Amino acid sequence: MNKIKIGIPRALYYYEYGILYKKFFEKLNFDVVVSPKTNIDIFNKGNLLAVDEMCLPMKIFLGHVNYLKDKCDYIIIPRIDNYGISNQTCTNFLSLYDICNNLFDINILNYNIDYSNNVDEIDGFLKMANKFNIDSFKALSTYEKVKEEVEKENKKNIILNRKKLKDKNTKILILSHSYNLYDDLIGKPIIKFLEKENIKVIFPNVAEEEILLDEAKKISKDLYWKTSKKLVGALSYLTNKVDGVIFLTSFPCALDSLAFELAMRKTKLPYLNLVVDNLNGFAGIETRLESFVDILRREIYV
Amino acid sequence: MYKIVIPQMGDYSTPAKYLISHIIDCEIISIPITNKTLELGSSNSPLFVCTPFKYTLGSFIEGLEKGADVLIQFGGGCRYGYYFELQKQILEDLGYKFEMINLITKGEFDYKRIKKEIERLGLKLNKLKTLYYIFLSIKMVKYMDKIDFYIREHIGFEKENGSFIKLKKQMLKDFSTTKNYFHLKYMYLKYKRKFKKIELDNSKRKYKVGIIGELYTLMEPFANYNLEYELAKMGISVKRYTNVNYLLFEKKYKIKDYLSKTKDYIKYKMGADASDNIARCKYLCKHNYDGIIHMKSSFCTPEIGAMPIINKICKKYDVPVLYFSFDTETSEVGVKTRLEAFFDMIEMRRTK
Numbered sequence: 001m002n003k004i005k006i007g008i009p010r011a012l013y014y015y016e017y018g019i020l021y022k023k024f025f026e027k028l029n030f031d032v033v034v035s036p037k038t039n040i041d042i043f044n045k046g047n048l049l050a051v052d053e054m055c056l057p058m059k060i061f062l063g064h065v066n067y068l069k070d071k072c073d074y075i076i077i078p079r080i081d082n083y084g085i086s087n088q089t090c091t092n093f094l095s096l097y098d099i100c101n102n103l104f105d106i107n108i109l110n111y112n113i114d115y116s117n118n119v120d121e122i123d124g125f126l127k128m129a130n131k132f133n134i135d136s137f138k139a140l141s142t143y144e145k146v147k148e149e150v151e152k153e154n155k156k157n158i159i160l161n162r163k164k165l166k167d168k169n170t171k172i173l174i175l176s177h178s179y180n181l182y183d184d185l186i187g188k189p190i191i192k193f194l195e196k197e198n199i200k201v202i203f204p205n206v207a208e209e210e211i212l213l214d215e216a217k218k219i220s221k222d223l224y225w226k227t228s229k230k231l232v233g234a235l236s237y238l239t240n241k242v243d244g245v246i247f248l249t250s251f252p253c254a255l256d257s258l259a260f261e262l263a264m265r266k267t268k269l270p271y272l273n274l275v276v277d278n279l280n281g282f283a284g285i286e287t288r289l290e291s292f293v294d295i296l297r298r299e300i301y302v
Numbered sequence: 303m304y305k306i307v308i309p310q311m312g313d314y315s316t317p318a319k320y321l322i323s324h325i326i327d328c329e330i331i332s333i334p335i336t337n338k339t340l341e342l343g344s345s346n347s348p349l350f351v352c353t354p355f356k357y358t359l360g361s362f363i364e365g366l367e368k369g370a371d372v373l374i375q376f377g378g379g380c381r382y383g384y385y386f387e388l389q390k391q392i393l394e395d396l397g398y399k400f401e402m403i404n405l406i407t408k409g410e411f412d413y414k415r416i417k418k419e420i421e422r423l424g425l426k427l428n429k430l431k432t433l434y435y436i437f438l439s440i441k442m443v444k445y446m447d448k449i450d451f452y453i454r455e456h457i458g459f460e461k462e463n464g465s466f467i468k469l470k471k472q473m474l475k476d477f478s479t480t481k482n483y484f485h486l487k488y489m490y491l492k493y494k495r496k497f498k499k500i501e502l503d504n505s506k507r508k509y510k511v512g513i514i515g516e517l518y519t520l521m522e523p524f525a526n527y528n529l530e531y532e533l534a535k536m537g538i539s540v541k542r543y544t545n546v547n548y549l550l551f552e553k554k555y556k557i558k559d560y561l562s563k564t565k566d567y568i569k570y571k572m573g574a575d576a577s578d579n580i581a582r583c584k585y586l587c588k589h590n591y592d593g594i595i596h597m598k599s600s601f602c603t604p605e606i607g608a609m610p611i612i613n614k615i616c617k618k619y620d621v622p623v624l625y626f627s628f629d630t631e632t633s634e635v636g637v638k639t640r641l642e643a644f645f646d647m648i649e650m651r652r653t654k
Binding site: 086098103259275 | 601
């Protein structure tokens with residue numbers, strides 16, 4: 001019997017849940033297909049499908065789903081409503097399932113999280129497993145094993161990230177959602193450029209989630225989006241430890257338009273506000289990055 | 303005595319003013335939205351925030367320049383909930399001194415917290431009195447919305463130009479002098495009768511159009527370039543469901559019903575008013591409306607998510623749909639041209 005193929009789009013929440021999905025289904029003996037790293041072709045196809053006012057990561061996501069649609073039996077599309085009343089997500093994640101369901105003719109493997117209605121991460125995974133008639137005990141034990149592995153990895157990443165703080169070179173904190181930062185079209189070129197300039201790039205995952213969420217209250221009391229909270233928390237956590245901050249936003253990001261504006265007004269660090277839109281031409285961004293780096297270095301050595 | 307500013311949204315400033323001026327001892331500065339408001343607001347706002355932020359910030363700045371010292375922001379779901387903190391920061395950075403109160407936090411109206419904030423200003427709040435006036439203003443909103451439904455459907459066909467608007471202005475003026483519940487009810491019935499007596503020319507009645515979209519843009523006529531009135535002038539009766547009464551009280555009960563009615567298209571709540579709008583879109587299509595107008599402020603994320611689905615529904619039922627995305631720099635002429643073209647298309651489809 002052929003194995004069932006499950007597709008995971010490498011966009012949006014892939015960078016939070018992707019490895020978890022992949023390991024979970026591989027352990028349960030499925031074939032897992034992850035879409036390739038974002039390239040211009042994928043983006044262009046997504047752009048054609050999307051409404052023109054949709055945000056950049058959303059267009060990229062649609063491109064990835066489009067790539068996967070003939071290559072697997074099921075595609076995982078997460079729908080994340082909230083992580084509790086004061087830890088909400090962008091409304092794009094609320095409507096992701098329904099948008100894809102209407103735009104594509106595909107089998108969707110539904111992963112739904114809604115903490116304020118008592119649907120948590122475990123429920124989400126069990127429901128996915130139940131769809132293939134895998135009994136809950138087996139699914140639960142696999143989930144726990146996999147989760148442990150992923151968490152170990154996350155901790156390792158945090159330690160690696162923190163080690164960079166001791167470096168004597170110029171250190172720049174990049175604040176951006178994980179789906180911008182680790183994406184090959186949006187964030188990767190910027191990181192590469194900075195590393196080439198001999199700069200230590202600090203990622204926002206500098207401490208455990210709970211610490212960052214707590215830390216965010218020092219800058220903003222009312223903020224209720226989880227991803228933004230983590231970023232603002234990282235900024236507050238590193239106030240005296242980095243030389244500069246880059247706010248990397250994808251055009252029209254709803255959360256960043258408000259949360260970053262407040263952070264920029266409150267932080268005392270030198271910052272650069274980068275808005276990435278339709279991805280044509282890196283030269284403009286390069287110039288701005290160069291001059292920002294020059295300013296930072298002058299401040300240190302003069 | 304404190305001077306208070308409440309941002310304007312349609313005609314709802316009347317009940318809001320009524321409520322606040324009766325429960326605390328203060329003077330209320332009314333700021334009608336003009337181009338100046340918009341300019342002040344947008345020059346001090348972040349780049350791609352949704353437009354209601356710019357409107358409310360603009361009216362706050364104008365109010366502060368007129369000597370206000372207490373600002374009231376309503377808050378709510380989606381991005382509205384976070385307006386308060388950022389606007390406060392922006393205004394403080396501009397060098398103004400003021401107090402600011404957010405009415406709805408975490409999706410709830412917390413009486414204790416608001417009482418504390420008001421007492422911090424040195425004012426007193428009487429619980430019974432407050433509850434009574436909240437009840438009265440809620441009733442007032444309900445009556446206003448009921449009458450608005452009637453006005454929207456018939457304003458295009460009045461025999462004497464401007465008679466609806468004139469009467470409505472008078473009604474709002476009278477409503478703001480409400481003495482008690484019976485007085486309010488009496489006035490409502492009186493004006494209802496008066497509105498129904500306005501002579502109509504039903505031969506003009508040709509088409510009906512449904513309007514759906516983002517709540518602020520729908521309810522504030524300045525934000526949508528008086529689109530409803532423009533439609534009425536063309537002889538179109540307008541149906542619009544979103545109003546304050548719906549948002550505050552009916553939404554909780556109706557959302558499940560809406561989701562079950564649109565099972566073929568959506569499975570979950572899509573954030574803010576998106577799923578409501580999809581359900582209404584389907585309803586309007588099924589009931590043979592001639593067209594649907596969807597409007598939002600630019601960058602309104604939930605509505606953008608709803609757009610592909612609305613498109614699909616309209617295609618299936620073969621109903622034309624027109625999308626408007628209002629920013630601070632949309633020109634009025636452009637809106638009019640598109641409306642006229644839309645009207646012509648509806649007309650052509652009918653005569654085929």
